[in-house]
Amino acid sequence: xxxxxxxxxxxxGRASMKKELPERFKSYRHVWVFVELERGHVHSVSxxxxxxxxxxxxxxxxxxxxxxxxxxxxxxxEAAQESFAYGADVAYVVENPVLADxxxxxxxxxxxxxxxxxxxxxxxxxxxxxxxDLAGSVATTLLTGLTADCTxxxxxxxxxxxxxxxxxxxxxxxxxxxxxxxxxxxxxxxRVMQMPRRQDGRDGRIVPFDVDLREDDIITKLxxxxxxxxxxxxxxxxxxxVVSGGMGLQSAENYQLVRQLASVLGAEYGCSRPLxxxxxxPAERQIGQTGxxxxxxxxxxxxxSGAIQHRVGVDGADMIVAINTDRNAPIFDFAHxxxxxxxxxxxxxxxxxxxxxxxxxxxxxxxx
Amino acid sequence: MHIVVCIKQVPDSAQIRVHPVTNTIMRxxxxxxxxxxxxxxxxxxxxxxxxxxxxxxxxxxxxxSAADSLRKALTYGADRAVLLTDRFFAGSxxxxxxxxxxxxLAKIGEAFGAPDIxxxxxxxxxxxxxxxxxxxxKRLDLKQxxxxxxxxxxxxxxxxxxxxxxAEGGVQVLMTQLPALVTMLEGTNEIRRGSLDDALRAAxxxxxxxxxxxxxISDLQKCGLRGSPTVxxxxxxxxxxxxxxxxxxxxxRAPAESADALIDIIFARAPGVEADLAKSVSGx
Ligand SMILES: Cc1cc2nc3c(=O)[nH]c(=O)nc-3n(C[C@H](O)[C@H](O)[C@H](O)COP(=O)(O)OP(=O)(O)OC[C@H]3O[C@@H](n4cnc5c(N)ncnc54)[C@H](O)[C@@H]3O)c2cc1C
Ligand SMILES: Nc1ncnc2c1ncn2[C@@H]1O[C@H](COP(=O)(O)O)[C@@H](O)[C@H]1O
Numbered sequence: 001x002x003x004x005x006x007x008x009x010x011x012x013g014r015a016s017m018k019k020e021l022p023e024r025f026k027s028y029r030h031v032w033v034f035v036e037l038e039r040g041h042v043h044s045v046s047x048x049x050x051x052x053x054x055x056x057x058x059x060x061x062x063x064x065x066x067x068x069x070x071x072x073x074x075x076x077x078e079a080a081q082e083s084f085a086y087g088a089d090v091a092y093v094v095e096n097p098v099l100a101d102x103x104x105x106x107x108x109x110x111x112x113x114x115x116x117x118x119x120x121x122x123x124x125x126x127x128x129x130x131x132x133d134l135a136g137s138v139a140t141t142l143l144t145g146l147t148a149d150c151t152x153x154x155x156x157x158x159x160x161x162x163x164x165x166x167x168x169x170x171x172x173x174x175x176x177x178x179x180x181x182x183x184x185x186x187x188x189x190x191r192v193m194q195m196p197r198r199q200d201g202r203d204g205r206i207v208p209f210d211v212d213l214r215e216d217d218i219i220t221k222l223x224x225x226x227x228x229x230x231x232x233x234x235x236x237x238x239x240x241x242v243v244s245g246g247m248g249l250q251s252a253e254n255y256q257l258v259r260q261l262a263s264v265l266g267a268e269y270g271c272s273r274p275l276x277x278x279x280x281x282p283a284e285r286q287i288g289q290t291g292x293x294x295x296x297x298x299x300x301x302x303x304x305s306g307a308i309q310h311r312v313g314v315d316g317a318d319m320i321v322a323i324n325t326d327r328n329a330p331i332f333d334f335a336h337x338x339x340x341x342x343x344x345x346x347x348x349x350x351x352x353x354x355x356x357x358x359x360x361x362x363x364x365x366x367x368x
Numbered sequence: 369m370h371i372v373v374c375i376k377q378v379p380d381s382a383q384i385r386v387h388p389v390t391n392t393i394m395r396x397x398x399x400x401x402x403x404x405x406x407x408x409x410x411x412x413x414x415x416x417x418x419x420x421x422x423x424x425x426x427x428x429x430x431x432x433s434a435a436d437s438l439r440k441a442l443t444y445g446a447d448r449a450v451l452l453t454d455r456f457f458a459g460s461x462x463x464x465x466x467x468x469x470x471x472x473l474a475k476i477g478e479a480f481g482a483p484d485i486x487x488x489x490x491x492x493x494x495x496x497x498x499x500x501x502x503x504x505x506k507r508l509d510l511k512q513x514x515x516x517x518x519x520x521x522x523x524x525x526x527x528x529x530x531x532x533x534x535a536e537g538g539v540q541v542l543m544t545q546l547p548a549l550v551t552m553l554e555g556t557n558e559i560r561r562g563s564l565d566d567a568l569r570a571a572x573x574x575x576x577x578x579x580x581x582x583x584x585i586s587d588l589q590k591c592g593l594r595g596s597p598t599v600x601x602x603x604x605x606x607x608x609x610x611x612x613x614x615x616x617x618x619x620x621r622a623p624a625e626s627a628d629a630l631i632d633i634i635f636a637r638a639p640g641v642e643a644d645l646a647k648s649v650s651g652x
Pocket of ligand 2: 469497498
């Protein structure tokens with residue numbers, strides 16, 4: 001039921017409930033972007049949102065602010081400075097030792113306090129594990145609306161935020177408004193918005209903000225952090241190139257062909273769900289509705305039919321290349337390029353052709 | 369131990385059709401399933417019940433027909449099922465949904481014992497917001513553990529829980545206090561088949577059915593359409609991709625030749641890819 005439109009008629013009914021914005025919300029102004037800083041590293045989705053926030057702020061004729069929080073000397077100031085290069089006019093910085101690692105308790109308190117003090121009209125967050133964890137808590141505490149996983153943001157003629165998102169597994173899009181509450185909150189997945197151009201030398205105001213948080217009062221403790229590079233986890237969601245295989249490969253051994261191509265391309269590899277169910281490929285490699293959403297520049301799908309549950313995970317790819325023996329397979333309806341052929345025979349040829357193209361002078365080394 | 373798992377009945381998206389003219393979902397005849405993400409939470413809940421003793425209650429808010437999903441959960445091995453259903457809930461967004469479910473959870477606590485852990489799915493496949501869980505946690509003041517890949521330990525004596533949580537760039541090992549709200553990551557386990565006993569029990573079991581009033585909800589302004597700050601203004605089908613895939617000729621060509629032709633087109637249409645590849649290779 002949540003956010004799932006029953007019908008456009010119902011939508012019209014709700015829209016007509018629109019009243020004037022309650023007095024207490026009239027002072028809410030400006031567009032904010034929550035800058036996700038983890039372990040000294042700013043998630044690229046934050047800058048993508050900054051680009052989008054800039055457009056909204058310009059349309060509304062208001063300022064764009066970055067919200068940066070973290071531990072002391074954890075790169076908060078640097079990230080704030082960088083936010084100006086990506087378009088922010090102001091950066092609210094919250095530095096406190098308890099914010100060194102993300103925890104829902106501490107971050108939602110800090111962000112809620114900041115919103116209640118400085119009152120933004122729009123608040124954008126990345127739809128990452130951190131952003132989704134945080135946004136849901138903050139929106140509930142503030143009792144305001146939140147539109148998750150938007151693919152398009154705009155301001156309407158009456159200056160409200162029009163947030164468009166897919167629903168029902170991507171088979172429909174809907175445009176959602178938060179009419180009588182502030183801030184209007186939205187999250188956007190990584191790679192959905194374009195990375196804005198960096199303008200070095202662009203400057204802004206830093207506004208420090210204190211939160212009343214002490215480690216002793218916080219119940220949730222971080223015992224350990226295991227970075228991904230130490231645990232050999234896939235980085236599918238952020239990979240630029242993904243090669244993936246489906247049931248058309250026919251056997252677990254043939255899946256190696258996908259891995260070999262991926263290895264030559266320096267790409268990540270993935271699969272459709274049946275391969276996980278058969279135990280051929282670990283679950284973290286599954287792409288689609290119940291797996292990962294990816295937004296690579298290039299997606300090569302070998303022996304995948306292109307069921308809707310798979311499609312929704314790859315629709316954001318810039319270029320989809322399908323290899324399938326069935327020229328009527330649904331994947332050819334949304335792939336950009338296709339080849340009707342046996343993937344088991346074709347993949348080794350493709351791997352070899354790429355290998356040659358990429359290092360024409362170093363065949364020996366690569367062959368060895 | 370008492371564990372409550374929130375499950376949602378959703379249309380099986382494999383079978384969803386959109387009416388070409390009105391852009392509405394054609395629901396007639398579309399089979400429903402338990403939101404697939406919720407099954408990872410349900411299985412995890414049952415494993416901890418099996419280990420530590422206690423009961424698993426499944427809760428859903430939805431139309432009367434959502435009882436089917438609850439019954440299905442009973443066949444998997446859940447102990448008790450509660451259906452929250454009322455016309456006042458129609459049109460709920462995430463804020464209104466978390467309000468209604470929190471009220472029902474509080475009532476479940478009174479009626480069957482306070483939950484030590486509340487599970488929700490990571491997200492639904494129709495709403496797909498991943499926000500209802502955090503919303504419930506906030507409203508009931510439960511400690512929140514989302515995107516959990518493994519529950520390491522639940523200690524009922526010290527009332528603590530340790531879990532591995534997927535974060536950006538790594539895994540956090542977190543310890544917090546019960547009662548907690550947990551959402552499991554997909555693929556962390558597989559729902560059991562359920563025994564014949566469970567199936568027989570499920571067939572006979574009564575689903576507890578509560579209206580808003582039964583769940584102790586007096587403020588109907590917070591429910592359904594009225595309690596939803598977000599408003600769906602427009603629903604439309606995504607613009608279809610204008611053309612089908614450009615097909616690379618294979619006729620009379622050896623695989624190597626077709627492969628070369630394919631790479632040519634990839635590089636011509638996505639020059640960025642070629643540049644990236646050249647860079648990554650020279651970086652060896
Ligand atoms: C609730 C739910 C959630 C789901 N979530 C996901 C998900 O997250 N991700 C996902 O992928 N699926 C998901 N599915 C499953 C999905 O509906 C499809 O069943 C699945 O994607 C099909 O996988 P496939 O294309 O590999 O296999 P198939 O549908 O069996 O297709 C195999 C394809 O390979 C082609 N082929 C055969 N031989 C060759 C050959 N030699 N060379 C080249 N091509 C060949 C065939 O023409 C065919 O198109 C979900 C289903 C449900 C109900
Ligand atoms: N109507 C509902 N009844 C029971 N649980 C729900 C309902 N809606 C959402 N949930 C739970 O909240 C989770 C997240 O949902 P969502 O925020 O819609 O992605 C789901 O996986 C369910 O566990």
